[in-house]
Amino acid sequence: MNQEWGSNFNLRSRLLAIVAVAFGAMALIAVLALVDKRASLMEDRQVKTRHLVESAYGVLVRFHSLQQDGELTENQAKRAAIETIRNMRYDDNEYFWINDLQPRMVMHPMMPQLDGKDLSDFKDPNGKRLFVAFVATVRNNGAGFVDYLWPKPGFTQPVPKTSYVKGFLPWGWVIGSGIYLDDVNRIFWDRMRWQAGIVFVSITLLGVMMLLLARRVEREIHHYATQLAKSNAELRLSAAVFEHTVEGVMITDPDGRIVAVNRAFTEITGYGEDEIAGLTGATLKSERHDEQFYASMWSVIRETGRWQGELWNRRKNGDIYPEWLNISVVKDERGRITHYVGVFSDISSMKESESKLDHLAHHDPLTGLPNRLLLNARMEHSLARAQRGNAMLAVMFLDLDHFKDINDTLGHPIGDLLLQETAQRLRDCVREQDTVTRLGGDEFTILLEDLDDSRFASTVAQKIIAALAEKFMLQGHEVFVTCSVGISIFPSDGGDITTLFKNADSALYRAKEQGRNNYQYYTEELTTRAMERLAMENSLRHALERNELVLHYQPQVDLHNGSIIGMEALLRWQHPEIGLISPNAFIPLAEETGLIIPIGEWVLRTACVQLKAWIDEGLPKIRVGVNLSSRQFNQNNLDEVVASALRDTGLPPSCLELELTERTIMHDAENTVTILNKLRALGVQISIDDFGTGYSSLSYLKRFPIDRIKIDQSFVREITSNPEDAAISQAIISLSHSLNIKTVAEGVETAEQQEFLRSRLCDEIQGFHFSHPVPQQDMCQLLKDGVKLESKHAFIQEERVLLLVDDEEGVLNAIARVLHADGYRILRATRPRAALDLLATHPVGVIISDQRMPEMNGIELLRKVRKLHPDTVRIMLTAHADQQMIAAAINEGAVFKFIFKPWGDEQLRIDVRQAFRKHDLNLRTQIGKV
Numbered sequence: 001m002n003q004e005w006g007s008n009f010n011l012r013s014r015l016l017a018i019v020a021v022a023f024g025a026m027a028l029i030a031v032l033a034l035v036d037k038r039a040s041l042m043e044d045r046q047v048k049t050r051h052l053v054e055s056a057y058g059v060l061v062r063f064h065s066l067q068q069d070g071e072l073t074e075n076q077a078k079r080a081a082i083e084t085i086r087n088m089r090y091d092d093n094e095y096f097w098i099n100d101l102q103p104r105m106v107m108h109p110m111m112p113q114l115d116g117k118d119l120s121d122f123k124d125p126n127g128k129r130l131f132v133a134f135v136a137t138v139r140n141n142g143a144g145f146v147d148y149l150w151p152k153p154g155f156t157q158p159v160p161k162t163s164y165v166k167g168f169l170p171w172g173w174v175i176g177s178g179i180y181l182d183d184v185n186r187i188f189w190d191r192m193r194w195q196a197g198i199v200f201v202s203i204t205l206l207g208v209m210m211l212l213l214a215r216r217v218e219r220e221i222h223h224y225a226t227q228l229a230k231s232n233a234e235l236r237l238s239a240a241v242f243e244h245t246v247e248g249v250m251i252t253d254p255d256g257r258i259v260a261v262n263r264a265f266t267e268i269t270g271y272g273e274d275e276i277a278g279l280t281g282a283t284l285k286s287e288r289h290d291e292q293f294y295a296s297m298w299s300v301i302r303e304t305g306r307w308q309g310e311l312w313n314r315r316k317n318g319d320i321y322p323e324w325l326n327i328s329v330v331k332d333e334r335g336r337i338t339h340y341v342g343v344f345s346d347i348s349s350m351k352e353s354e355s356k357l358d359h360l361a362h363h364d365p366l367t368g369l370p371n372r373l374l375l376n377a378r379m380e381h382s383l384a385r386a387q388r389g390n391a392m393l394a395v396m397f398l399d400l401d402h403f404k405d406i407n408d409t410l411g412h413p414i415g416d417l418l419l420q421e422t423a424q425r426l427r428d429c430v431r432e433q434d435t436v437t438r439l440g441g442d443e444f445t446i447l448l449e450d451l452d453d454s455r456f457a458s459t460v461a462q463k464i465i466a467a468l469a470e471k472f473m474l475q476g477h478e479v480f481v482t483c484s485v486g487i488s489i490f491p492s493d494g495g496d497i498t499t500l501f502k503n504a505d506s507a508l509y510r511a512k513e514q515g516r517n518n519y520q521y522y523t524e525e526l527t528t529r530a531m532e533r534l535a536m537e538n539s540l541r542h543a544l545e546r547n548e549l550v551l552h553y554q555p556q557v558d559l560h561n562g563s564i565i566g567m568e569a570l571l572r573w574q575h576p577e578i579g580l581i582s583p584n585a586f587i588p589l590a591e592e593t594g595l596i597i598p599i600g601e602w603v604l605r606t607a608c609v610q611l612k613a614w615i616d617e618g619l620p621k622i623r624v625g626v627n628l629s630s631r632q633f634n635q636n637n638l639d640e641v642v643a644s645a646l647r648d649t650g651l652p653p654s655c656l657e658l659e660l661t662e663r664t665i666m667h668d669a670e671n672t673v674t675i676l677n678k679l680r681a682l683g684v685q686i687s688i689d690d691f692g693t694g695y696s697s698l699s700y701l702k703r704f705p706i707d708r709i710k711i712d713q714s715f716v717r718e719i720t721s722n723p724e725d726a727a728i729s730q731a732i733i734s735l736s737h738s739l740n741i742k743t744v745a746e747g748v749e750t751a752e753q754q755e756f757l758r759s760r761l762c763d764e765i766q767g768f769h770f771s772h773p774v775p776q777q778d779m780c781q782l783l784k785d786g787v788k789l790e791s792k793h794a795f796i797q798e799e800r801v802l803l804l805v806d807d808e809e810g811v812l813n814a815i816a817r818v819l820h821a822d823g824y825r826i827l828r829a830t831r832p833r834a835a836l837d838l839l840a841t842h843p844v845g846v847i848i849s850d851q852r853m854p855e856m857n858g859i860e861l862l863r864k865v866r867k868l869h870p871d872t873v874r875i876m877l878t879a880h881a882d883q884q885m886i887a888a889a890i891n892e893g894a895v896f897k898f899i900f901k902p903w904g905d906e907q908l909r910i911d912v913r914q915a916f917r918k919h920d921l922n923l924r925t926q927i928g929k930v
């Protein structure tokens with residue numbers, strides 16, 4: 001910038017030029033002044049000479065008046081005048097002379113030789129008749145100056161002189177005196193030398209001063225140039241900032257008319273500069289603020305010169321938006337307002353974030369429902385309203401039953417989806433004015449306002465329970481949940497938020513205690529119950545270490561032969577103060593608190609230890625069923641826990657049955673398949689408890705490796721009187737059998753129920769009819785005594801006898817190995833005749849015979865068996881699929897089933913089981929007991 005300035009403007013040389021010109025001008029002025037000075041000096045001298053001649057003339061006048069007064073004669077007067085004048089001198093040696101009009105010299109003080117002489121021909125070197133000229137001047141003008149040459153002392157030649165002459169007519173005289181031009185010049189030059197010196201010194205001083213001034217000016221100019229450059233840069237910067245700043249800028253004149261706007265202004269408002277220039281800021285008004293708002297804004301601007309605040313304006317497209325506006329007044333140096341500058345930013349997104357933040361602070365981020373904070377606020381408001389209007393309102397606390405299991409098994413993302421879907425269903429169940437809130441976890445609260453009747457709350461609760469019972473499809477998983485609801489009513493159950501919440505919570509606990517999947521209203525005694533529950537939780541924590549837990553066993557009996565074939569281990573809590581506590585009273589608590597994990601493991605180990613001890617004592621090798629809660633089922637290392645219990649106790653795995661409720665296994669059916677397969681791989685048996693109460697998917701049922709299905713006691717209770725229960729039980733039995741799964745009926749309390757189930761081919765029963773759950777020693781006694789189920793009908797067969805016929809012993813052994821686990825008594829024959837002998841001496845239920853044998857082929861043998869022992873069910877084992885032979889054998893009814901070599905082990909077991917079932921039916925039909 002400076003360089004540019006320097007190159008464009010060679011300041012120093014220009015300043016020197018100015019000084020030089022000034023110098024020249026001053027010199028010229030000085031010369032002109034001198035010329036003028038000389039002229040005026042000459043004039044001065046002439047004036048002075050004129051005055052002196054006038055004075056000398058006065059002398060003549062005075063003496064003439066003396067002559068007239070008679071004091072002197074003319075001669076005396078003239079003489080006296082001549083002498084006086086002669087002696088008069090001025091300027092060193094200047095004098096006056098007198099001549100008369102002839103002209104003749106009257107008196108010349110310097111040249112007395114001329115006195116009395118005729119001067120008519122007196123000429124100066126230029127030939128001028130100077131005295132004639134004097135007389136002519138006097139005659140013509142009375143007085144005047146005459147120039148001529150006159151000798152001057154010290155000069156060889158006459159020099160120019162100018163004399164003033166005046167006529168004194170009374171005496172006919174001319175009096176005069178003159179000045180030499182030379183003297184004027186001398187005086188002039190003397191003066192001029194001084195003045196020239198002064199002028200020179202002045203000009204020099206002036207020059208120096210001008211130089212100094214020039215340098216200073218140069219410095220100043222340089223300074224200003226720098227300032228200017230800086231200002232320019234700043235201006236450019238300001239212009240760039242003005243143009244590129246993200247804040248909108250609007251500049252108006254003092255009347256508020258817009259004179260400039262920047263790009264951001266256009267971007268925010270939609271108005272281009274051309275459109276808005278000349279209009280006022282009011283063009284942007286949104287009508288959101290009243291006149292009072294603008295009035296107070298302008299009053300602040302007038303008082304303080306600035307205003308800032310939030311303002312709603314309108315864009316060109318009509319949208320209203322919030323902006324943060326800063327208005328400043330711009331004044332000139334005299335304090336007059338020149339402009340107003342408005343700088344604003346569009347704070348729509350900030351407002352949006354603010355409202356989002358506000359929403360976040362008051363809502364649950366997962367479900368979008370109001371949170372506790374907002375609920376409290378609404379509650380306060382609603383309570384106040386209800387109090388004023390004597391209205392009723394209800395607070396409902398809702399909990400998803402076993403939500404933890406879903407989270408544990410399906411993972412949190414699915415759990416989250418479930419909560420979101422639950423929130424939506426809850427919203428759909430209530431009215432616009434009601435508030436659904438999520439307090440955290442699976443806890444929801446519903447505030448019902450303006451109730452006419454407290455029963456309305458139960459309608460809503462029922463609606464909610466039904467809505468949540470509908471299937472949830474979450475990322476391909478079918479999930480079923482139930483919920484428990486606690487209700488407290490204002491004003492009957494509490495007059496303030498805390499009490500209403502506390503009481504709704506107590507009611508919720510009661511709903512859970514009632515087996516969940518229901519709703520409960522608050523009653524006074526609930527609080528006491530809640531306290532008891534707390535106390536129980538505390539003592540349950542110590543129950544294990546204090547050996548307060550015991551197992552009771554309930555026998556399970558085979559409906560075919562009436563023998564005890566298994567038992568269910570049922571937990572009891574021998575509380576030191578309360579006494580024996582039923583599992584229903586503390587298992588849910590143990591599940592909630594997580595205590596079920598150590599307790600469950602204790603049950604598992606204790607049951608295994610017990611059965612192993614009995615087997616070792618020589619008691620029948622029955623199985624023991626152990627209940628697994630869903631929390632246990634979903635613990636990651638369940639298979640390890642079971643394996644180590646079996647390993648440590650030495651109980652054969654096939655003697656352990658794990659009982660899982662239908663609800664537990666259907667929560668995450670896919671995962672269940674994996675867990676069950678792992679357990680099954682250990683060799684343990686698996687049963688589904690409470691079957692029929694949950695939501696089994698048949699497709700999964702087929703995929704689950706299940707040994708037994710326990711028909712829930714709710715179907716058994718009225719099985720003999722309620723056709724629906726009978727039908728359901730029958731369906732469960734048929735379904736199970738078709739899937740090769742055994743059935744156990746729970747809660748069999750009467751002989752009628754027992755007979756009914758037996759006639760429907762249910763495999764096993766458990767219930768008070770045969771035995772209540774009993775302490776371990778009683779169970780032991782039952783086994784020792786070999787107690788059997790009593791029936792008015794004889795049991796068909798005590799043991800299931802299977803006869804295997806094959807000439808190859810290897811085949812016989814292989815089949816026996818596969819079927820051994822199913823508890824048959826297996827007879828073997830390598831020849832058909834030996835087989836017929838065994839049939840004659842043993843109650844063989846099923847015979848499996850090879851086709852190719854030396855003495856007699858299989859078909860022939862089975863034909864014989866059919867005739868001799870029609871109830872024995874016959875199975876043919878063959879390597880060749882001879883269609884004709886098969887068709888003939890089936891047609892004549894000699895063979896129940898064909899099994900082809902090589903056989904599949906599992907299929908073989910299924911076929912044999914079915915064959916025995918057929919055998920049972922044959923017998924029952926035969927003896928007419930069905």
Ligand SMILES: Nc1nc2c(ncn2[C@@H]2O[C@@H]3COP(=O)(O)O[C@H]4[C@@H](O)[C@H](n5cnc6c(=O)[nH]c(N)nc65)O[C@@H]4COP(=O)(O)O[C@H]3[C@H]2O)c(=O)[nH]1
Nearest residue numbers: 570571582583584587603627628629747748749767768773
């Ligand atoms: N009305 C009637 N009831 C009969 C009859 N026969 C048996 N019961 C009862 O029915 C329940 C059968 O057990 P559950 O369905 O597995 O139901 C069990 C089971 O779910 C749970 N439970 C018991 N022990 C354990 C355990 O060790 N672990 C786990 N996780 N749960 C257990 O507690 C539940 C209740 O057990 P209990 O009170 O012992 O109740 C037992 C038993 O006493 C009958 O003829 N009529």
